[in-house]
Amino acid sequence: MSTLARIDAHVVNVSPKTNWVFIAVTDSDGAVGWGEASLIGWEPLLVAATAHLAPDWLGLSLDDAVGQLRVSPQSPGGLVANTVTSAVLQAVASLLVQARQVAPAAVLGPLQRTQVTLYANINRATRLRTPEGFVATARRAQAQGFSTFKAAPFDGLTPALCGTPEGQTLIRHGVDCMLGLREALGPSARLMVDCHWRFDEAHALQALQALAPARLHWFECPIAETHAHWAATRRLRAAANAQGVLLAAAETQVGLAAFQTLFDEGLYDVVMPDVKYCGGPWEMLRIAERAAAQGVQFSPHNPSGPVCSWHSLLVAAVAPVCDMLEIQFDESPLYDALQAGLGMPMEGGQLHVPVQAGSVLGVQTAMLAAHPYQAVPPGIETLLNR
Numbered sequence: 001m002s003t004l005a006r007i008d009a010h011v012v013n014v015s016p017k018t019n020w021v022f023i024a025v026t027d028s029d030g031a032v033g034w035g036e037a038s039l040i041g042w043e044p045l046l047v048a049a050t051a052h053l054a055p056d057w058l059g060l061s062l063d064d065a066v067g068q069l070r071v072s073p074q075s076p077g078g079l080v081a082n083t084v085t086s087a088v089l090q091a092v093a094s095l096l097v098q099a100r101q102v103a104p105a106a107v108l109g110p111l112q113r114t115q116v117t118l119y120a121n122i123n124r125a126t127r128l129r130t131p132e133g134f135v136a137t138a139r140r141a142q143a144q145g146f147s148t149f150k151a152a153p154f155d156g157l158t159p160a161l162c163g164t165p166e167g168q169t170l171i172r173h174g175v176d177c178m179l180g181l182r183e184a185l186g187p188s189a190r191l192m193v194d195c196h197w198r199f200d201e202a203h204a205l206q207a208l209q210a211l212a213p214a215r216l217h218w219f220e221c222p223i224a225e226t227h228a229h230w231a232a233t234r235r236l237r238a239a240a241n242a243q244g245v246l247l248a249a250a251e252t253q254v255g256l257a258a259f260q261t262l263f264d265e266g267l268y269d270v271v272m273p274d275v276k277y278c279g280g281p282w283e284m285l286r287i288a289e290r291a292a293a294q295g296v297q298f299s300p301h302n303p304s305g306p307v308c309s310w311h312s313l314l315v316a317a318v319a320p321v322c323d324m325l326e327i328q329f330d331e332s333p334l335y336d337a338l339q340a341g342l343g344m345p346m347e348g349g350q351l352h353v354p355v356q357a358g359s360v361l362g363v364q365t366a367m368l369a370a371h372p373y374q375a376v377p378p379g380i381e382t383l384l385n386r
Contacts, residue, residue: 001061002027002099007054007088009037009047010363011373014332017124019373020305021046022363023084025091027062031098034363035090036276036307037083040379049077049084057088062099065092071279073254082254082277089280090311094360101358104310104342108285109318115350116316119148120329121303123194129155131180138181141329142189145349148217148324149185152194153177154207158384159223162203171203175210182214192248194220196380201232205239218246218270224384225249233267246270251301252381255279259287263294270323272301275311284312288319302326306339309351310361313344317353325351334371340364 006026013019021037037046057065069089071082096107105111120141126133138149154174161167178193185191191214199207204222211219219240223229237247248270253259254277262268273287288298298319300312303326316322328335340362342354 001063002029002031002095003062004028004058004060004065004092007050007057009050009084010365010368011043011047012334012338012368012371013374013376014305014334014371015124017376018331019043019376020307021087022305022307022368023050023087023091024363025088025095027095027099029099031095032362033091033094033098033360034307035087035094035280035311036305037087038276038304038308039080039083040376041382042080043373045080046084049080053077053081053084062092062096065089066096066282069280071254071283073258079252079254079277082279086276086278086280086283089282090275090307093281093311093314097360098358103355103357104359105314105317105353108281108314111353111355112318112320113322113353114317114355115352116313116322117148117324118146118327118346118349118351119150119190119192119324120146120349121150121194121326122329123150123152124303124328125330126151129153129177131177134177135180135184137330138185142185145347146329147188147349148190148192149181150192150194150220150326151177151181152196154195154198157198159198159200162198162200167203171207171210175207178211178214178216187215190217192216192218192220195222197221197224197384198380199223201229201236204236208236208239208243208245212243216243216245218248220248220272221251222247225253230265230267234265237267237269241269246297248272248299252277256283256286256290260290263290263296268296270297270299272299272326274301274304274308275315276304276308281311281315284315285319288315288322292320297321297323299323300325303328306335306344307361307363310344313351313353334367338364338367
């Protein structure tokens with residue numbers, strides 16, 4: 001069995017807001033597998049964490065790496081170390097596909113579906129942050145076959161601002177953006193709003209009520225996902241469900257045990273594990289299986305680069321149930337340009353699951369040096385937790 005021989009982190013700048021971080025794992029036979037470890041604003045630490053952790057993993061067989069690499073919310077390295085671990089496990093999955101010469105999803109389990117429905121995250125592609133700007137981006141996505149759209153229009157809002165005149169203006173603006181999308185796209189489009197934990201309970205309820213005419217499919221991440229907010233989250237879920245709206249969250253949760261707590265506490269209708277953070281493809285599949293057993297929808301979080309999309313697609317293909325998969329629509333032409341190998345053909349708002357034995361998605365390494373790391377503004381996760 002091949003062993004892990006080299007682990008390298010690569011950072012590529014794709015937009016003024018975004019760097020993608022890819023981790024390449026080379027095995028002792030010279031094959032390369034790719035994982036994604038993007039975490040906005042933490043790129044230098046991700047590179048450093050990769051160099052720090054890699055010596056412990058070099059020399060492991062592929063099977064031993066699957067069994068021994070583990071994530072934990074209690075890791076001293078926090079989300080950064082868990083993200084590196086998750087990315088290395090993604091890469092190991094690709095190495096196993098090549099070593100065993102099987103279909104890409106076969107290293108995870110039997111195929112449950114041959115195509116996976118997508119939704120368009122239109123947020124980062126929308127430069128003009130007005131109702132008209134969001135509508136223009138949604139129209140472009142609609143022309144490419146999408147019928148489901150997500151936006152995050154509450155820019156600048158924080159829980160501390162919600163009750164102030166400035167905060168109220170930001171809330172009204174975000175609501176207007178979603179109402180504009182509903183009016184433009186018509187009654188058949190499925191709409192979701194991502195709140196990025198910017199609300200307190202009272203003002204999340206205010207926004208939810210104001211959004212009722214938008215007829216949302218789900219209301220995502222309205223308040224912080226901490227123990228202190230569990231009772232408020234249950235109340236928000238009840239209020240959303242009374243409007244026929246689902247409550248979705250959990251994109252930065254790490255490991256099955258963390259998700260089991262959310263299931264036990266009855267917090268969400270939809271969980272959104274991210275293969276970059278939750279523990280890699282096998283752990284995400286375990287989360288999907290547990291979600292199905294608990295009657296909670298599974299919809300992978302994926303506002304990311306092509307490598308994350310590849311591994312998310314494969315988990316979605318073998319999960320017992322998968323509602324739909326997120327795609328960051330039109331943020332950068334590098335999404336397509338960076339892909340090497342098999343690729344991911346999309347048709348009618350769906351991705352077809354690759355079945356060619358031994359095929360994996362690679363990265364055009366020559367492109368990486370052409371788009372080096374640039375400092376970008378910190379993500380909302382950082383801003384809310386300083």
